[in-house]
Amino acid sequence: MPAWVYAFGIAVILIALVFVGLHLAGGGIPQH
């Protein structure tokens, strides 16, 4: 597997996890 796949994958994963963290820190899961 080329290195760019790991780099891109890790970047996307980190961004997604930051979003999850921000969402949870903002008061849980305020859905309907």
Next chain:
Amino acid sequence: MATVSLRRVFFSAVVVLTLALAALFASMVLLMNVQPGFMGMSHFSEEHHRTHDVTFSLLNATVVAGMLAQLRRPARNVAGQTMALIPFAALLLAAALTNGWVLSPPWLILGVTTVLATMFHPAGDPLRWFRGARVDPVMAALVAAAATPLLAFAWTNVLLQRAGPSDHALAGHYGYMAAFSFSVLAVSLVASVRPEGWRLPAWVAGALPVALGLASLVYPTSDSSLEPFWAIAAISWGVAFVAVAELGRRGGMRHALEAGGV
């Protein structure tokens, strides 16, 4: 050799984890209906949200279908792995075009594990997955025909999501509808390019608009339900796409057999 085996074990574990998480989220939704108010949510229990709930489930079901295909011969099912990434990419795009209300843990978490599975996929470099693929011109024409209404539907929902705050926009629902449009377009495009394992995306690309069309006919008063004309058009397109894919496959098999002198 040991490294390859370890990669394969890790890949399989991530695939199983993705499916287990999807099952967990589905069981939480089930509990919300058995025990109203579970975790302060009520998915599928309010009719005005019904089409949105169906749409979000369809996005997750697309991930599940693609990842289920990885349980057996993943190297021959790269189309399924590509398809599993599409809802995540489409939802990220919808969030980027609108606002943070579209971001929600279930799809972000499934997206993380799906990306992780792609990084350790036995087929290797994703850029090579489409090498040797042959575009089906009739399927591609159907995708082109659907592109304008799908993008118009997506843009309408992007504007609605941006216009918030409303009951639906605060829950990211219009963003989900936009992501659904992007996903139908991308999954049908993947199917028409026909990489290894393309039949699954072909069926999913057909099933998605059929399901939205049927939900719209069953719940016509639900927000974002398609008008009857467009619901029937969506169902017809989905059926036609699967029919063309299957006829093309059988035609291709016949040509291959004839070329082989059988």
